[in-house]
Amino acid sequence: MPPLAPERLKGFYVQMTRIRRAEEAIVARYPEQEIRCPTHLSIGQEAVAVGVCQALSEQDVVLSGHRCHAHYLAKGGSLRRMFAELYGKATGCCGGKGGSMHLASPETGMLGASAIVAGTVPIAVGAALAAALRGSDDVSVAFFGDAGIEQGVTHESLAFAALRRLPVVFVCENNLYATLTPLSKRQVSADVSPRAVAHGLPGVSVDGNDVLAVYEAAAHAVARARAGDGPTFIEAKTYRWREHVGPNFDVELGYRTQAELDAWMARDPLLRHARILETSGVLTAAERLALDREVEAEVADAVRFAKASPFPEPAALYADVD
Amino acid sequence: MRELKYREAIDEATRQAMAKDERVFVLGVGVDDAKGIFGTTRGATLEFGPNRVFDTPLSEAALTGVAIGAALRGLHPLLVHARNDFLMLTMDQLVNNAAKWRYMSGGSMRVPLTIRAIIGRGWGQAAQHSQSLQAMFAHVPGLHVVMPATPADAKGLLLTALTTEAPVICLEHRWLYEKTGPVAEEAYYTPLGHAAVVRQGTHVTVAAMSLMVLEALQAAESLAAESIAVEVIDLRTARPLDSETVCASVAKTGRLVIADTGWRSYGVSAELAARVGRECFGDLRAPVERVALPDVPTPCTSALERAYYPGAAEIGAAIRATLLVRGRAPAAPSVEARGKEFSGPF
Numbered sequence: 001m002p003p004l005a006p007e008r009l010k011g012f013y014v015q016m017t018r019i020r021r022a023e024e025a026i027v028a029r030y031p032e033q034e035i036r037c038p039t040h041l042s043i044g045q046e047a048v049a050v051g052v053c054q055a056l057s058e059q060d061v062v063l064s065g066h067r068c069h070a071h072y073l074a075k076g077g078s079l080r081r082m083f084a085e086l087y088g089k090a091t092g093c094c095g096g097k098g099g100s101m102h103l104a105s106p107e108t109g110m111l112g113a114s115a116i117v118a119g120t121v122p123i124a125v126g127a128a129l130a131a132a133l134r135g136s137d138d139v140s141v142a143f144f145g146d147a148g149i150e151q152g153v154t155h156e157s158l159a160f161a162a163l164r165r166l167p168v169v170f171v172c173e174n175n176l177y178a179t180l181t182p183l184s185k186r187q188v189s190a191d192v193s194p195r196a197v198a199h200g201l202p203g204v205s206v207d208g209n210d211v212l213a214v215y216e217a218a219a220h221a222v223a224r225a226r227a228g229d230g231p232t233f234i235e236a237k238t239y240r241w242r243e244h245v246g247p248n249f250d251v252e253l254g255y256r257t258q259a260e261l262d263a264w265m266a267r268d269p270l271l272r273h274a275r276i277l278e279t280s281g282v283l284t285a286a287e288r289l290a291l292d293r294e295v296e297a298e299v300a301d302a303v304r305f306a307k308a309s310p311f312p313e314p315a316a317l318y319a320d321v322d
Numbered sequence: 323m324r325e326l327k328y329r330e331a332i333d334e335a336t337r338q339a340m341a342k343d344e345r346v347f348v349l350g351v352g353v354d355d356a357k358g359i360f361g362t363t364r365g366a367t368l369e370f371g372p373n374r375v376f377d378t379p380l381s382e383a384a385l386t387g388v389a390i391g392a393a394l395r396g397l398h399p400l401l402v403h404a405r406n407d408f409l410m411l412t413m414d415q416l417v418n419n420a421a422k423w424r425y426m427s428g429g430s431m432r433v434p435l436t437i438r439a440i441i442g443r444g445w446g447q448a449a450q451h452s453q454s455l456q457a458m459f460a461h462v463p464g465l466h467v468v469m470p471a472t473p474a475d476a477k478g479l480l481l482t483a484l485t486t487e488a489p490v491i492c493l494e495h496r497w498l499y500e501k502t503g504p505v506a507e508e509a510y511y512t513p514l515g516h517a518a519v520v521r522q523g524t525h526v527t528v529a530a531m532s533l534m535v536l537e538a539l540q541a542a543e544s545l546a547a548e549s550i551a552v553e554v555i556d557l558r559t560a561r562p563l564d565s566e567t568v569c570a571s572v573a574k575t576g577r578l579v580i581a582d583t584g585w586r587s588y589g590v591s592a593e594l595a596a597r598v599g600r601e602c603f604g605d606l607r608a609p610v611e612r613v614a615l616p617d618v619p620t621p622c623t624s625a626l627e628r629a630y631y632p633g634a635a636e637i638g639a640a641i642r643a644t645l646l647v648r649g650r651a652p653a654a655p656s657v658e659a660r661g662k663e664f665s666g667p668f
């Protein structure tokens with residue numbers, strides 16, 4: 001794979017930082033009780049969304065699940081409209097009717113998210129089927145968690161996509177837990193990708209905290225898909241820092257240890273990428289701080305926009321039903 | 323009598339059923355974790371251990387079939403879901419197998435299977451985590467659907483389910499979990515299909531279920547100040563549906579309001595209205611009114627959530643409509659406004 005231009009590498013950092021800062025703003029604002037919906041944060045998992053979406057073109061599409069902020073943002077969704085959605089405002093990306101678990105931005109290729117685990121995996125396959133039938137070279141991506149692999153519909157989707165050699169990339173974000181239950185209590189093997197191989201498509205595992213590794217795997221899968229060589233399954237091993245749903249840390253619940261959390265926080269995907277950029281002379285520490293400030297300003301603007309926006313009119317309740 | 327919270331009553335019923343009958347075991351996503359389905363499976367986990375209470379993968383469709391198989395081979399599974407929305411993944415096993423195995427086998431086999439699932443509401447849980455889908459299950463011959471409104475019924479109906487040799491779906495409203503009420507200490511069994519008159523009145527009957535029973539009682543209380551005597555019936559089970567108790571009340575009042583936690587169209591309220599129209603046509607002095615969710619999915623934003631959920635005020639307005647009393651609907655605060663607003667845990 002040809003080396004990435006410095007601007008691209010910086011872009012990866014900015015994308016990840018936007019997700020991190022946006023979700024930190026949710027953490028800071030949640031106690032105000034104006035964000036009135038359950039929020040599942042991706043802090044610690046940013047490299048997966050960014051690495052994958054950076055390998056996509058604008059026409060390509062993604063689908064997601066309950067933990068969808070990162071995918072929405074990485075696929076170019078508006079920050080302002082995301083915050084407006086979280087605040088339940090008419091200016092939100094779903095008019096306030098979807099909320100945190102159903103972010104969508106069809107104009108940038110984010111087709112939506114289901115709060116039913118694995119609910120959108122076959123929908124991504126359907127988007128790929130449409131591309132194949134229409135003769136376009138668009139690729140689609142299904143993002144789901146490690147529990148997504150436990151749903152029958154995921155296996156049916158993998159098998160059908162392989163059968164029809166559809167241009168879809170399955171991205172399993174393996175963050176080791178489903179709510180409070182570790183993977184080892186739910187599946188016999190800690191390695192998820194071999195199960196894709198059994199369905200007849202290549203399955204690879206990557207370090208999901210290494211944005212360049214994720215990008216490389218995704219770029220390869222996307223190229224395969226575009227060339228008509230069919231689907232690929234990518235398992236990205238990563239870790240959720242905060243509680244399953246909500247803004248807090250949750251080590252006190254006892255299902256994971258502080259040492260485990262610390263070890264994963266030491267592998268922070270943002271810092272890791274920043275260090276690479278610094279050592280290779282792409283981005284100095286001072287430049288990085290400046291970029292951080294820009295993103296923070298963008299997030300602050302989005303929060304202001306959301307707060308200042310109106311709630312939907314009552315008639316919106318009955319709109320867009322059938 | 324001793325008071326328990328609704329969720330504590332569920333926990334106690336589960337433990338008592340397991341102590342009395344070694345065939346009973348508990349499974350489901352998260353049942354044995356530290357939170358234990360908002361505390362309802364925690365006691366059983368600690369008392370009976372991993373052989374009889376265990377977590378499952380997120381494979382709800384398969385696990386429902388697995389539970390049916392275990393039921394056919396002498397066990398009584400208690401399968402628990404944190405939301406009744408997740409039961410949509412299991413509809414094939416529920417509708418095509420569990421509901422009909424006895425019938426299809428000419429009565430040679432039975433499926434003693436209890437399923438608990440929670441109705442979510444509020445704090446922007448939105449379209450897929452707040453549905454109240456009792457009508458979907460109640461439509462199917464062979465399934466039983468119970469919807470306890472009080473801690474006492476949460477215990478008594480669950481104990482009955484766990485001794486019933488058939489599939490029973492217990493739908494528990496999340497907003498009832500922290501409500502307290504008297505609960506007898508010993509095991510007792512509330513029969514399926516027996517509604518309860520929970521407030522006597524002579525002018526209008528309100529038949530309600532689950533959380534709507536509390537809203538109906540609130541509406542009745544505020545109308546009492548205007549000398550309108552409302553009889554409130556807690557339906558307790560959606561299938562079997564006790565229209566007899568409702569008709570006996572309508573014979574006295576001549577007026578009926580039905581308050582459902584589900585959508586208005588094609589639901590339990592429609593079934594009850596049809597039965598009342600047939601069984602006590604001559605007693606009705608006004609059209610039957612229904613208070614239910616408007617026929618739209620649940621919106622996320624709190625601005626629309628407030629308009630979405632009917633409460634005591636809407637029940638009051640429906641009562642007035644049956645009485646043809648003019649004037650503004652009483653501004654009874656809804657259950658949401660009276661308690662601290664629900665904001666999780668989810």
Ligand SMILES: Cc1ncc(C[n+]2csc(CCOP(=O)(O)OP(=O)(O)O)c2C)c(N)n1
Binds near residue numbers: 146411
């Ligand atoms: C079908 C279904 N069952 C249960 C749930 C409740 N639930 C929401 S998220 C979740 C855990 C999902 O874990 P995973 O897929 O690994 O994603 P993560 O939350 O770790 O990102 C559970 C059990 C659900 N939303 N859908």
